[in-house]
Amino acid sequence: MAFQTKRLLKKLVSWAGLFFFILAAYMIYHQLSKYNLEDIKDALLSIPRENLFYACMASLFGYVALSSYDYLALRYVRRKLAAWKWIFAGFIGFSISNNAGHAIVSGGAIRYRLYTRWRFHASEIVKMVTFSGFTYLVACFFLIIVGYFLTPSHAFGDGAVSHLTTVVTTIISAIGLLIYFAASIFYKKPLMIKGIAFDLPSFRMALAQVFIGGADILLASLVLYFSLIPFVEINFDTFIGVFIIAQVLGVFSQVPGGLGVFEGLFLYILPGDNNQIYVFGALIAYRIIYYLLPLVISGVILLSYELYLRGIRSRIIASYAKRKMQQES
Numbered sequence: 001m002a003f004q005t006k007r008l009l010k011k012l013v014s015w016a017g018l019f020f021f022i023l024a025a026y027m028i029y030h031q032l033s034k035y036n037l038e039d040i041k042d043a044l045l046s047i048p049r050e051n052l053f054y055a056c057m058a059s060l061f062g063y064v065a066l067s068s069y070d071y072l073a074l075r076y077v078r079r080k081l082a083a084w085k086w087i088f089a090g091f092i093g094f095s096i097s098n099n100a101g102h103a104i105v106s107g108g109a110i111r112y113r114l115y116t117r118w119r120f121h122a123s124e125i126v127k128m129v130t131f132s133g134f135t136y137l138v139a140c141f142f143l144i145i146v147g148y149f150l151t152p153s154h155a156f157g158d159g160a161v162s163h164l165t166t167v168v169t170t171i172i173s174a175i176g177l178l179i180y181f182a183a184s185i186f187y188k189k190p191l192m193i194k195g196i197a198f199d200l201p202s203f204r205m206a207l208a209q210v211f212i213g214g215a216d217i218l219l220a221s222l223v224l225y226f227s228l229i230p231f232v233e234i235n236f237d238t239f240i241g242v243f244i245i246a247q248v249l250g251v252f253s254q255v256p257g258g259l260g261v262f263e264g265l266f267l268y269i270l271p272g273d274n275n276q277i278y279v280f281g282a283l284i285a286y287r288i289i290y291y292l293l294p295l296v297i298s299g300v301i302l303l304s305y306e307l308y309l310r311g312i313r314s315r316i317i318a319s320y321a322k323r324k325m326q327q328e329s
Contacts, residue, residue, distance in 0.1 A: 044285055046278060047227055052285070055226040059290050062219035066094040068212045069135050070111075073128035076201060081118065088301070089114045095298040099291050117309075123196050130198065138180050138206070139213020141173040143244045150241025181206055217247060224286040231278035 044052070067090030074081055093110045108129040115125045148170040184206040190197040201209070221243040225236065 042281070044281070044288070046230075046281055047285055048230055051226045051230055052289075055223045055285065055289050056293075058219050058222035058226065059294065062216060062223065062290070063091050063094065063294060065212060065216040065219055067091055069094075069132045069216075070128070072135060072205065072208060072212060073131045076131045076199075076205065077124045077127050079120070079124065085114075085118060088305075091294070092298045092302055095294040099295050126196055127198060131201070134180075135209040135213050138177060138209050139217065141177040141180075142210050142214060143217055144173040145170055145177070147241045147244030150237055150244070177210075217244065220247070220290060223290045224282065227282040227285040227289070228279065231282060 064087070067087045070086040070090040070093070074086055089111055092114070093108075096110055108125075111129060112122070112125050115128070116122070148166065181203065183200050184203045187200055190199045192198075218240070221240050224243065225239055228234070228239075
């Protein structure tokens, strides 16, 4: 009974990856369905093709940076894997978790489905997903600090409470980052969590986590920046501060993909009296390029991969049945 229950749980976790893909597709459809096709078409056509090309390239390299989370996680668990596999797992996992939200659950489910097929133990996958979560967390700590100094002062509100909350959040981020770095240097004992031993990464790997996480968000910001600058005059240092604050708050809101939260905060923080229609058009283009297109591409790739594996399985079964018939005859 215990074996059957364990087997059922493994199947449920494995199939959860496909469930979160469907959820991600629904969430992005729900966001874009608020606008008719003509609005979306006008918003996209108003952006110069050259800028759209640069935005697409930034999105492409952004997902390469996201896939590097898996590369670092593989180094953390001391496993080697063909480059196409960790890029594949990273791209599929993040294209789903970016849209479905709850990255550890949604992205973790699809990684469990893929990595178990590549002979990884469940405890190794748990370590990898947890490590990737910390990669994003320490990157957020770093970027909150950077965003505090780059974001216009009016973004934090005029009240003393808003200013105090922002300062406290920045201080907590700085303390969290310092503790993580200090632990990576001085604490050498593994942490036992539910029977799984988690070793703290080396200081060098901790720095790599901050670098890759920062590169990920920087490239994501360029997707929106290239879509926005034809309509808004804004320096990149000011823009990146606005983007970081809006992105981090959107993520921690736990709304899938930060839908609505990111756009609302960005429109509020953005300095100047800009043409809101074109600004929102740029935000729609950002959603399509950085969220919708990768989700569609990952869906096609994932379906093709599943069909490929099913074809191999069918040929193996057919070959086995044929050999068995020959032996019996």
